[in-house]
Amino acid sequence: MKFEKPATNNPIDQLKVVGKPIHRIDGQLKTTGRATYAYEWNDSGSAHLYGYPVGSAVAKGHIASIDSSSARSAPGVVDIITALDVGELQKGEYNTAKLFGGAEIQHYHQAVAIVVAETFEQARAAAALVRVEYAPEQGRFDLRAEMANAQTPDPSTEPESSAGDFDAAFVAAHSALDAEYTTPDQSHSMMEPHASLASWDGEQVTVWTSSQMIDWWRSDLATTLGVDKENVRVVSPYIGGGFGGKLFLRADALLAALAAKSVGRPVKVTLPRPMIPNNTTHRPATIQRIRIGAQPDGKITAIAHESWSGDLPGGQPELAVSQTRLLYAGENRMTAMKLAALDLPEGNSMRAPGEAPGMMALEIAIDEMAEKLGMDPIEFRIKNDTQVDPENPERPFSYRDLVGCLNLGAEKFGWDKRSGVAERREGNWLVGMGVAAAFRNNLVMPSGAKVKLNRDGRVTVETDMTDIGTGSYTVIAQTAAEMMGVSIDQIDVQLGDSRFPVSAGSGGQFGANSSTSGVYAACVKLREAVAIELGFNSADIVFENGEVRSGNRTVSLAEAAGDEGLIGEDTMEWGDLTKTHQQSTFGAHFVEVGVDMATGETRIRRMLAVCAAGRILNPITARSQVIGAMTMGVGGALSEELAVDTRHGFFVNHDLAGYEVPVHADIPHQDVIFMDETDPYSSPMKAKGIGELGLCGVSAAIANAVYNATGIRVRNYPITLDKLIGRLPELA
Known part of the structure; x- marks a missing residue:
């Protein structure tokens, strides 16, 4: 299904289930400890081993040598795999930093080895015995010091925008503000650490992990392992928080898969908490300059927002100016981003990337400008409200x-x-x-689902959508219940498995809207299948109280399903409505x-x-x-x-x-x-x-x-x- 026109009345508008304050259907599993998180999985086959990562002690340079002899003779050690052993591995589509492999060191605590042992404690003890010699190089670690060397980022990030003549309008303004604001590097600090269990069956690998985006991980894992994507299964039904830190494949999953392949047994790996901030991603620091000019009545006549951030070479800027392009009116405008190459750990998405640090600066500047004008801060904001895109007034x-x-x-x-x-x-x-x-x-992503009407009248939803504590299970169940005319306790939701249709995943606050739209599309297909099975006119069919009705004929969903059941599967795709309306x-x-x-x-x-x-x-x-x-x-x-x-x-x-x-x-x-x-x-x-x-x-x-x-x-x-x-x- 493709969403190309504004929505009109549809079954969701009944609001019999959707929109209601229903407690999480997975809540009891979580509060009683029966929901299985990444580190709690146990492979059904042979007993698993434990892997403990060794992180680089330098931030930039090369590995000169690795001596693992003492570690290999430590109690319980089964295998040690080093970055030099595997050589250069191909990076996936979604990774800026390499996760493992080769002699080059891009950042501190980059994984350089994985020690595999019978117990976690044995692996940890042996990891401390691995001796790595480095050829360190001078790195760039200070954003302020690198501001002068910062470059305009890749055009795909839309690093610059303008409208009118900002410079002239700013000089002519009655009142003006020119101030600098800074935000620091920040860590996701989710409760559940990064953890994975990997198990191979011939050429096929299954990874039980903690992932926000199942299909992204599956694709990148296949690329880095050099195997067919069809031979990779990723399972992540419950996630103890992510905040963007689990959007992209991380070292724990790759190391577990490599180690399990090497030893021929399942291997479980978790990143120790002290390793996570440097080994994984973080929100990068920003230096922001904001200039605002206004008339005595409070009308903004000039507004500019510039931001500097840093990342590894080839990385992306923190999009801290994005909200300034849309939030307040003003005919004369300018925004710009600069990206400095830094040898710190990878900067990447953290909850509300761009707007979160950008609003930290902009909304102080707005208050400062209101004070200069002698206006109440709320009055000033309302004065400069706009119902159209300020950079493209033809687009409301x-x-x-x-x-x-x-x-x-x-x-x-x-x-x-x-x-x-x-x-x-x-x-x-x-x-x-x-x-x-x-x-x-507001972002949306393509999202698919499969909906099954079972012989007992129950409805099962399958999609690889994830629940990072957001309530995905519940809103998806509400959507299916509304569409199929049953109560929510008649819905079974299965998430977080790459065997299911590819969904939007969780991130960018697109998860709930996109994934429920995918379920909506699949339910439309299932409703059509029911109508065809019963010979009903799909134009006047009604699903209500576990029954389906057309004209004077009413049939239970269980009867409609028959012995084999019925299936509806579809993916919600998106048209270009964002081109005409912001x-x-x-x-x-x-x-x-x-x-x-x-x-x-x-x-x-x-x-x-x-x-x-x-x-x-x-x-x-x-x-x-x-x-x-x-x-x-x-x-x-x-x-x-x-x-x-x-x-x-x-x-x-x-x-x-x-x-x-x-x-x-x-x-x-x-x-x-x-x-x-x-x-x-x-x-x-x-x-x-x-x-x-x-x-x-x-x-x-x-x-x-x-x-x-x-x-x-x-x-x-x-x-x-x-x-x-x-x-x-x-x-x-």
Whole structure:
């Protein structure tokens, strides 16, 4: 099925199941420990072995030699495979950094060997005995130092855009802002580490792993192993968080497959937590310059956003200017990105890549500009709302209600009670409120599914879609139940297996909307099969209460299925509606903070997110996504930073003791409001993504609240107490 025209009325609009606050159908499995995560798999054949990776001790250079003799004689060791043993392996389509193989070292903790032993402890102990000699080279590890050498990225990333004459308009503006903002390198820090179990049967390999994108992993694993894709099976039904860190094939899966092939037995590999930040991907740091010019009435006449980020040679920039191209009006505009070649670990997608760090800067700049104009920050944002693409005014938004989000949020949060800068004190606390807009583009991906009507009237959905804690099982079940006219407890959902039809996968907040659209398409095929089987006119067929009805004739689904059952399979593909209408999601974040006037400690007191993201398929799972994103935004604002050793090229705080993420005690009650909307341009579900919108703008709202509380403007994240304390005594 191809979605080429805006959706009209369809069975989803009945909203008997879709849109209802249904608890996760997989929740009991997870809370009772019966859901099998990657490291918990056990091959049904011979007992598995354990692999422990050895990571490079240098960030750039070559391996001169590897001495594994002592390790090979250690207790329990079965095999050791080194990067020199396998030589250069072909990289897959989705990897910037090579995962394993050859003498070249591209980054610190790159895998250089895998030790295989009878137990995990034996493998770990033996790994410490592997001696690697390196020929190190001078690397580039400092983004600031490399700014002058940064280049315009590949045109496919759309690194530059412009409209009007920014330079002239900026000079002529009544009020102007020219400021620099920085965001640090950040780690995904998901609860479940990267882990895989691999087992070979002849030329066929099965990998039980933790993957957001089953088909991407399958393709890249086949390429790197040099085998036919049809001989690779990837299984990942439950994932303990990913945030983009499991979008692409990682070293654990490749090492497990190589080791299992070598020893002839299943091998299980997990990346130790201290290895993950340097061995896998991360969100790269940015340096951003924002310039805004406006007239006395608050109308923006000039806006420019430039961003510098770094990655390994051949990598991609952090798309931090993307939201500035669409969020606010202004006739004269310019955005640009520069990419520096750095020898740090691979920079790549992390929840809301581009918009998350971009909004961290833009939404502070918007507040600063409002202050220059003497305007309320919400009033200034509303003044510069636009219903069309500012760079292409002939292209309207499919649906945009940023103003509604801001107004409703202001009312619910009590914005009218906001005090002036550094005016509100409660005991030893300086208290302030902040706001920021939320924005994330709406993305869709092709997504397939197979839906079976079984002889007992139950419906089974099969798709390689993944559930990274987002509720995929539940919204997919709701979609099938709505389409086939049964209750949700009559639906069985099977996910995360490459034997099933290729889905969108989980990422870019495209997962729920795209995958349910794929299930919708498959259900349309199944409904047609039922109609044909029963001789019904498909134009007036009704599926309801486990029955199918046409005219005066009613037949149960079980009877319609017959002994063999019926199957519908299809893939939702997408037309070019995005060419005529810009599809985006919007929202507003409100935060109240307290800052201790003696220590500079910042505490979150209240949070509210108002989101406009099309039809909400399940308000419970959607709220869960948003409050998780809000929590992540607190980390980005106040604590999360991978500290770079610019001498030796690695992230120093590479574990959860040194890389500080928010915990329960850091987060107060969070309120989430969903605007009542549908977007027929988005999909037959009329939904959009929500999981990343909830993050975009949160950190800036906190920064703006800290400023309102203290009068101290911090433009360099995270906002740690050392950036406040030096100016607090004069306030106290």
